[in-house]
Amino acid sequence: GENVEQHPSTLSVQEGDSAVIKCTYSDSASNYFPWYKQELGKRPQLIIDIRSNVGEKKDQRIAVTLNKTAKHFSLHITETQPEDSAVYFCAAHNFNKFYFGSGTKLNVKP
Amino acid sequence: DVKVTQSSRYLVKRTGEKVFLECVQDMDHENMFWYRQDPGLGLRLIYFSYDVKMKEKGDIPEGYSVSREKKERFSLILESASTNQTSMYLCATLLGTGGGYTFGSGTRLTVV
Numbered sequence: 001g002e003n004v005e006q007h008p009s010t011l012s013v014q015e016g017d018s019a020v021i022k023c024t025y026s027d028s029a030s031n032y033f034p035w036y037k038q039e040l041g042k043r044p045q046l047i048i049d050i051r052s053n054v055g056e057k058k059d060q061r062i063a064v065t066l067n068k069t070a071k072h073f074s075l076h077i078t079e080t081q082p083e084d085s086a087v088y089f090c091a092a093h094n095f096n097k098f099y100f101g102s103g104t105k106l107n108v109k110p
Numbered sequence: 111d112v113k114v115t116q117s118s119r120y121l122v123k124r125t126g127e128k129v130f131l132e133c134v135q136d137m138d139h140e141n142m143f144w145y146r147q148d149p150g151l152g153l154r155l156i157y158f159s160y161d162v163k164m165k166e167k168g169d170i171p172e173g174y175s176v177s178r179e180k181k182e183r184f185s186l187i188l189e190s191a192s193t194n195q196t197s198m199y200l201c202a203t204l205l206g207t208g209g210g211y212t213f214g215s216g217t218r219l220t221v222v
Contacts, residue, residue, distance in 0.1 A: 036211075043213040043216060098211065102152040
């Protein structure tokens with residue numbers, strides 16, 4: 001089956017700096033890659049996604065890049081704010097199932 | 111917006127008890143999933159269902175079963191709860207045509 005690895009497990013940045021979270025996947029058949037944000041005590045929420053026929057997608061301060069050859073995809077958050085502090089999960093969609101990374105706890109220091 | 115409701119936010123059960131976790135969605139999503147979330151392990155798939163009365167094992171089905179008698183309801187059953195099943199349980203739904211999950215708010219289960 002698919003295996004998704006996510007790094008780093010924790011990330012601390014100063015407000016205004018950029019944050020990058022990286023994920024790798026193992027199965028080239030995976031074709032859809034969503035990112036979820038989970039604030040403390042709340043449910044994961046979809047924040048951005050990318051399909052395998054696209055290399056990059058941007059939504060305001062958030063962007064995701066996908067390198068199919070290398071089987072990795074990354075989440076980029078620019079101009080970070082304290083409300084970006086949360087746990088972020090990447091996922092890969094493969095045969096109607098999602099496989100999740102282990103999560104990255106992002107702390108944005110004011 | 112799709113609403114996914116999990117019946118209990120917090121639950122404390124004794125070892126050996128039979129435990130039912132309920133998940134109800136208010137949209138017509140075909141696919142429903144049960145995950146458990148543990149620190150450092152991310153979300154691990156327990157069971158999923160593509161349709162009424164249909165179920166498939168996920169990656170960690172041992173000690174669990176599920177029931178989907180109606181499209182909107184997907185139940186997770188712990189046949190005989192054990193302390194290693196203490197965890198956060200998340201239900202999720204997915205529209206058949208694709209897109210990301212919609213998650214429920216989770217049930218934090220403690221087995222003592």
